[in-house]
Amino acid sequence: MSQPLVLGIETSCDETAIGIVRGRTLLANVIASSVQEHARFGGVVPEIASRAHLEAMLPSLEQALKDARVNLGDIDAVAVTAGPGLVGALLVGVASASGLALGLGKPLYGINHLAAHVSVDLLSHSDPIEPTIALLVSGGHSSLLQVDDITSRVIKLGETMDDAAGEAFDKIARIMGLGFPGGPAIDKIARGANAQAIDFPRGLTQSSDWQTRPFDFSFSGVKTAVARYLEATPDYAQGDVAACFQEAIVDVLMQKALAACKKTGIDSLVIAGGVAANSRLRAVAQLRCEAAQVRLRIPEPGLCTDNGAMVAALGSLMVSAGRSPSPVGIDADSSMSVESLLVS
Amino acid sequence: MTISLAIDTSTSRTSVAIIDEGAIVWHGHHDGATSHGSALPTMVAQALAFQNRVDQVVVGMGPGPFTGLRVGIAFALTFAQARGIAVIGVCSLDAIAAVVQVHSGFIVATDARRKELYWARYENAIRVEGPYVSIPKEVVELNLPIFGEGALKYQLTTNDEIVYPDMAALVGLSHDQGSHVTEAMYLRRPDAVPTSERKP
């Protein structure tokens, strides 16, 4: 099978997403988001997300098949996010994928959501990414990975000690009354503002931190500093605060990512996850990677946030690499380790 | 000859059966309130190894604890889609009531967790009230015989045979258009408080 047709299902958070790829070619990427239903709660409500997944599953599936101009019977394999994520939400996807796979009599690949974020890069670039350092930043995760082979060997170099980067964006946006999700809102009002106006702390970048936790992150300090600043400065300039907060996060992410490249001798960096859609991160990454002579790759913004294409993409790589499918009856694993790439 | 794949995950039991014109040709069940996700595909794979041709899927739509309930419904929907066959949903409580041999009034009650029951009242085997979710006391006050997993849990019955949905009955209910259910029966709203209503 040279060009497997793989359908991917993603339901780890609030997006019901179905993607279809043939080999490394993207054929369909349908996303039904329940984000608006969560907005008035200031964060994702797991039960609301799970109900929305069940309702959106068949319509999304039908739309994806239509977009890809294929029939279910043409599918060679089904891939699904097995974890990490919200367990009730994951279970809707895993059960749906199991039903499809058994109904079609085709193999099922239960794959890692985080690795899928990294592998989606292959849909924008055809050359191999490995080995590469991957900076994975989203509302649920912030980690630095060494990717030797995305289908079999990923090493976790570091991760956040407290909030995920996207979570910090959400919290600051909430305090500033910018709504949920916070990332796009902060990105927008920070444009054209003065990113040097206020000096917010960069977590885990003291010289002792570089000794003990070189590749870990901490965003609770900057979050607290921003909250204090807002409280103490009633007439604060919204754009400047957003820009300086964003700058602090972006600066730390890039410092650590490039330090990881240097330490491992790997001159390639992939940035993935929802925060990779942030325009400031993309711009700073471009500049600093050029200066450090590191080859930078960031998927197009639409493929950075949660989607089914990334699940299909990793599934397709698993098929091509000859990995054995997951056994029948796999469970969702809400705390699946990033080093566990495929449920076996 | 219609061959049905019957699925129910509305109680702590995951049940799967293949029913050929009213006769059970394969059945399996697995007990465990958090194991629907793995038990269901495993059993369906076994059932298909025995009988691969299936003409329709019949699934219990609850009421039942949400996470497990959704596993059965999601699986049934996509399986049917993959096979290009119909999927029919019915009320899971009705599939318990169908095997109760009481002609006057009775109640079927399953475990809704949080010290509550999912229940419905039947007369001559026909549902006349419910399904609802409420505390056991309210159900007991109706002074009728009670059957089902919830009744057993709160010691409202000694009948430990009529506890879970009956798979042949589930399929039997699918023949009656009037008993078709198209949406998961949650009976409870999601737990969530809008930020505007939250205490500071």
Ligand SMILES: [Zn+2]
């Ligand atoms: Zn994600």
